[in-house]
Amino acid sequence: MEFPEPQAICEGGDLDCGSGLLLIIKKSMNPLQPGQVLEVRSRERSVADDLPAWCRMVQHEFLGVQPGPIDASYFIRKGGADHNLQQDVEAARGYQWSVRVRSEASANAKVYSRNHTFLAGQPADFSASVDAPSSVDYLLGALGSCLTVGFKLNASRKGVIVDAAELSLRGKLHNVLFHMQLEDTGSAGFSEISGTFYVSSPAEEDQLQEIWRLTLERSPIYQTLRGQVEIAIQLSIFI
16 A cells, blocks of 8 residues: 655654653644644554554544554544644643552552552662562662663664663662661762663664663653762663
């Protein structure tokens, strides 16, 4: 099937419709006139089901999908309805995340986050095996997942293939004994976080370095912590 020549192209990468892709599509669609065509490129399989439904809801015409070796191309003809992009942008800008935390037995806590729950144990637990990860584990995990997923999404939006990515992190507190009330001097906060981000990709090193720089710059968790904690994470590229 042949599709009309698009007037604009939107690179969606690995984003799905629930994680920002629709806002990016709306921004790309906004300058187009009714009847003009937008091509959306995406690797995320769920887009094939979600995007046609969204087009019907907002009165755009979904023309179809053209499979590719890496990305699929989705073609949308802009409808005549005037959708308020700025309203959606302001709604995204003002969004607030919320969780509930309840105390549980054995010094654990249960965290309720949207449709998920998870247990968190006491911060200072030095055992190799625990009933639940500690809040310190979750903080390091939040930083690691933010950077790992962020790197992959940033790479995919630039058309860069990432074969594998893994981040190893280590964190040290200023004085864990102060937290445990065994000493009265020092700080219970992190003194340093270090690690290595391993990336396998056929892309040029300069391009991967730029994606890593962008990932650090746009990471909510990294940017929150970096003003308080010394963070040193090395990018290691291998084929």
